[in-house]
Amino acid sequence: MVTFPSVPVGRELHAPNRFEMFLEDVEVAGEIPPEINGVFYQVGPDRKYPPRCPEPVPFNGDGVVQALRFDHGRVDFSRKYVQTPRLNREREAGEALYGGYRLPHQDSETVKNTNRGVANTNVLIHNGRLLALKEDSPPIAMDPITLETLGEWDFGGDLDSPTFTAHPKKDPETGQMIAFGFGAKGLMTKDIAYYEISPEGKITHEVKFEAPYYSEMHDFGVTRDYAVFPIFPLIGDMHEMLSGQQHFGWDPKRDVYIGVLPRGGSAEDLRWFTAPNQFASHVMNAFNDGTRVSIDLPVANDVVFPFFPPYDGTPIDPAAAQAKLTRWTVDMSKKSDRLSDVKVLSNFQGAEFPRTDDRVQMSEYRHGWMLKLDGPVRNKFAHVDLDRGTTTEWEAEDPRTILQEPCFIPQSSSAEEGEGFLIQAATVSESRTDILLFDAQDISRGPLATLKIPVRLKPLYHTSWSDVAEIVPPADPATAIASSETATDAGPRR
Secondary structure (H helix, E strand, C coil), X not given: CCCCCCCHHHCHHHCCCCXXXXXXXXXXXXXXCCCCCEEEEEEEECCCCCCCXXXXXXXXCCEEEEEEEEECCXXXXXXXXXXXXXXXXXXXXXXXXXXXXXXXXXXXXXXCCECCCXXXXXXXXXXXXXXXXXXXXXXXXXXXXXXXXXXXXXXCCCCCCCCCCCXXXXXXXXXXXXXXXECCCCCCCCEEEEEEXXXXXXXXXEEEEECCCCECCCCCEECCCEEEEEECCEEECHHHHHCCCCCEEECCCCCEEEEEEECCXXXXXXXXXXXXXXXCCCCCEEEEECCEEEEEEEEECXXXXXXXXXXXXXXXXXXXXXXXXXXXXXXXXXXXXXXXXXXXXXXXXXXXXEECCHHHCCCCCCEEEEEECECCEECEEEEEECCCCEEEEEECCCCXXXXXXXXXXXXXXCCCCCCEEEEEEEEEECCEEEEEEEXXXXXXXXXXXXXXXXXXXXXXXXXXEEEHHHCCCCCCHHHHCCCCCECCECCECC
């Protein structure tokens, strides 16, 4: 018998679904623009079994991928679990075997030193594979059409870090993927592995270096010439963790570091800049003008995650944890290593899940979109026009609505930046989930179309859009399986 505890991370609209589904010909209110042909992917946590230990952190559920397939006005919806080594072991046992988020000392002895990854954070297509990503483990490859799990993917045996970021960046000009792994030599190590990956899925360049301290490096920025690594003091401490604390804890006194590495460079080319104590989780975009390197991200003056408070019990200030989209600029040609060029780009408070038109990633840009996080409330999002200096908001009528990460769909491959549509999921009630389609530059008009999923689907995390021309499965699906592991028999991972 399965019984889930009544805890905030698993109640009401956030309660686990625990099912897979296929819905043919989704009901639509309004008109789907005829230009939209492709797949909207979304991934997030959905626990199959009750947690083994008390779990205040919402990041630890089994990964489930949802796909909304648009075909000339018709839309089909599918939802499948990522068949990770972890989920397969727990299915065989009929119960949770792994402990809390990044707390391997809580794991059952039967799974000690095995892959704990849940593949629940981001999802994107590269070289014909749909990659389900979680930053504490290697990618899991899936078939982009059927959502069948193909296996753990180690880029032909070249991935030597046990971790891989959930936020790799795809170069829109070259098709190259830029990525990294933190904790690259094991649990709470300061080591970082940086990777440049060809459109064919081969690692072509690798750099190893150490961060100033171990922290949650959830996202980074990439420009035409540089990779930018913001290091925020959401730190890990082995003693604190083994004494009953969470894996991460906020340090309100430690400086921020910003590492800048030339693409194609070496560890000797890396330069560190410092900034006052602040917090950010995601990056909207980054670009450079010669040696001047800018990174745009929602920045707050306190940690946004209430489940990772300071280890010493210092209370979090909710008002200070309201982030604003901010631009940091450093100059690689200057001697100063202190961040001094800071510009707030929008006064939209509580900004999170920032997105752009992916075709202008790594370059100077005009349009961006982001959600508002205000405690448990998430019923508002915004469009920022950086050329005009304006911010336009849209708010759902029902305050209980949980909006999820927006995703941009270009009107055509040749359309100007920002010309197109915005798509996002909205968990509306105990019996309905909507998928909303907006004019990307006129969100205040409200949705052009609402796609109605007749069940509650728990809110998920990150999203991606792939045009129909991109959705071609690998010629040999078997090559998606990692050289040393499969999804059903994974070897040791820290």
